[in-house]
Amino acid sequence: MILDFHVHAGQGDGMTGPWDTTAPLAAYARRAREAGISHSILLPVFQSDYVQGNRDVAALVRADPGRWTGFAMVHAVRDRDRVHAMIEEAVLRLGLRGIKVHHHDAPIHRQVCDAAQRWQLPVLYDPGGDVGALSLLAQTHPSVAFVFAHLGSFADDWAAQRRVIDLIERHPNLFADTAGVRRFDLLEEALHRAGPHKLLFGSDGPWLHPGLELAKIRALRPSADAFASIAGGNALRLLRRVSVA
Numbered sequence: 001m002i003l004d005f006h007v008h009a010g011q012g013d014g015m016t017g018p019w020d021t022t023a024p025l026a027a028y029a030r031r032a033r034e035a036g037i038s039h040s041i042l043l044p045v046f047q048s049d050y051v052q053g054n055r056d057v058a059a060l061v062r063a064d065p066g067r068w069t070g071f072a073m074v075h076a077v078r079d080r081d082r083v084h085a086m087i088e089e090a091v092l093r094l095g096l097r098g099i100k101v102h103h104h105d106a107p108i109h110r111q112v113c114d115a116a117q118r119w120q121l122p123v124l125y126d127p128g129g130d131v132g133a134l135s136l137l138a139q140t141h142p143s144v145a146f147v148f149a150h151l152g153s154f155a156d157d158w159a160a161q162r163r164v165i166d167l168i169e170r171h172p173n174l175f176a177d178t179a180g181v182r183r184f185d186l187l188e189e190a191l192h193r194a195g196p197h198k199l200l201f202g203s204d205g206p207w208l209h210p211g212l213e214l215a216k217i218r219a220l221r222p223s224a225d226a227f228a229s230i231a232g233g234n235a236l237r238l239l240r241r242v243s244v245a
């Protein structure tokens with residue numbers, strides 16, 4: 001099964017661009033189907049209240065749970081005092097299975113990591129190129145899987161992405177997704193140094209085309225086993241660890 005680990009969905013209220021306004025799924029779903037992608041992780045878009053955003057994503061998942069899995073988004077600063085309550089609701093009532101944090105909101109910190117650890121949720125963290133402190137996540141929360149979006153930088157920060165390759169090579173609980181990574185040499189380096197078990201295919205849909213993003217994975221010419229890991233096996237392994245008891 002091919003699983004897309006990085007797709008946005010729902011409505012935001014910021015209206016500075018699609019990333020905080022709307023992420024409609026119809027065209028994405030068609031493009032993904034044509035590319036052979038059969039399951040996708042849905043993440044809320046930027047917005048002023050992630051409690052609402054998480055409920056909206058949960059509603060999309062409920063409508064087609066065979067097609068979608070949802071992650072909860074938290075704002076590390078604004079939601080600091082309610083992170084545990086939000087994640088408890090997300091896991092127990094909404095059926096969400098991971099946490100998304102974006103550095104553009106605020107850098108990740110211990111409360112978020114503790115909440116992830118409580119339920120063994122994978123954390124998809126976009127560090128926005130600010131990668132200097134990421135090794136601490138391996139030190140303080142080695143049992144939590146952290147996946148760095150865009151190999152650490154949607155803005156093609158080459159030095160940051162190379163640091164992320166070092167990190168995912170060195171630390172068992174650190175991973176990266178491939179969404180929107182443009183410099184192909186870096187994807188090759190990540191695969192060869194960190195290995196196929198440390199990369200997760202993601203598209204950053206609906207804004208990027210999932211078929212184009214998946215073609216990059218095939219262009220790496222991975223072995224069949226390596227392709228299966230990157231294109232879904234690794235994600236399923238992380239999702240299976242989630243503990244809702």
Ligand SMILES: [Zn+2]
Pocket residue numbers: 006008149204
């Ligand atoms: Zn994204």
